[in-house]
Amino acid sequence: GENVEQHPSTLSVQEGDSAVIKCTYSDSASNYFPWYKQELGKGPQLIIDIRSNVGEKKDQRIAVTLNKTAKHFSLHITETQPEDSAVYFCAASITGTYKYIFGTGTRLKVLA
Amino acid sequence: GAVVSQHPSWVICKSGTSVKIECRSLDFQATTMFWYRQFPKQSLMLMATSNEGSKATYEQGVEKDKFLINHASLTLSTLTVTSAHPEDSSFYICSARDSLAGDYIQYFGAGTRLSVL
Numbered sequence: 001g002e003n004v005e006q007h008p009s010t011l012s013v014q015e016g017d018s019a020v021i022k023c024t025y026s027d028s029a030s031n032y033f034p035w036y037k038q039e040l041g042k043g044p045q046l047i048i049d050i051r052s053n054v055g056e057k058k059d060q061r062i063a064v065t066l067n068k069t070a071k072h073f074s075l076h077i078t079e080t081q082p083e084d085s086a087v088y089f090c091a092a093s094i095t096g097t098y099k100y101i102f103g104t105g106t107r108l109k110v111l112a
Numbered sequence: 113g114a115v116v117s118q119h120p121s122w123v124i125c126k127s128g129t130s131v132k133i134e135c136r137s138l139d140f141q142a143t144t145m146f147w148y149r150q151f152p153k154q155s156l157m158l159m160a161t162s163n164e165g166s167k168a169t170y171e172q173g174v175e176k177d178k179f180l181i182n183h184a185s186l187t188l189s190t191l192t193v194t195s196a197h198p199e200d201s202s203f204y205i206c207s208a209r210d211s212l213a214g215d216y217i218q219y220f221g222a223g224t225r226l227s228v229l
Contacts, residue, residue: 032216034216034217034218036220041223041225042222042223043116043118043205043220043221043222043223044156044205044220045220046217046218046219046220049216049217089155089156093216097161098144098209098216098218099146099158099161100158100218101158102155102156102157103155104154104155105154105155
């Protein structure tokens with residue numbers, strides 16, 4: 001079945017610097033890859049997503065890249081701000097369903 | 113935007129009692145909803161897929177008689193934790209898919225923290 005690995009588990013950056021989180025997936029037929037931000041005690045919020053027919057997508061300070069050949073995708077946050085501090089989860093769709101498998105999460109801390 | 117409301121946000125119950133958690137899609141129809149469980153500092157684990165008008169589909173290892181799911185309308189799914197025990201204490205989160213959009217996107221509720229004494 002599908003497996004998603006996420007690295008790093010924790011990441012500290014200085015305010016204004018960039019942050020990159022990487023995920024790899026095992027099922028080459030997966031075709032949808034969302035990224036969620038979860039603040040303490042709250043539900044996950046979708047911040048960006050990408051489909052398998054696209055290599056890159058950008059939304060202001062956030063971008064996602066997808067390498068289908070290597071089966072990995074990455075989240076890039078530029079000009080980080082303290083409010084970006086949270087846990088970020090990647091996910092991959094399970095082929096033939098609308099279900100997701102989530103990565104293990106990355107705790108991002110932006111230092112002011 | 114698509115909003116999913118989950119209630120209650122926090123519940124404490126005694127061991128052996130049952131607890132019901134509601135998940136509502138406020139501005140869209142959701143024939144499919146999902147229930148997740150999340151332990152502290154861990155990822156989201158899918159428990160079951162809730163299908164409007166039919167039986168839920170449970171993931172391997174999840175006891176269907178323990179976690180009862182009812183999806184009686186296009187906007188409401190409920191999860192009942194029956195005969196709760198301390199090991200059932202966790203953060204339960206629901207999500208919903210916009211059926212008309214025909215998309216993969218899942219919109220998440222704010223979660224319910226269950227503490228069983």
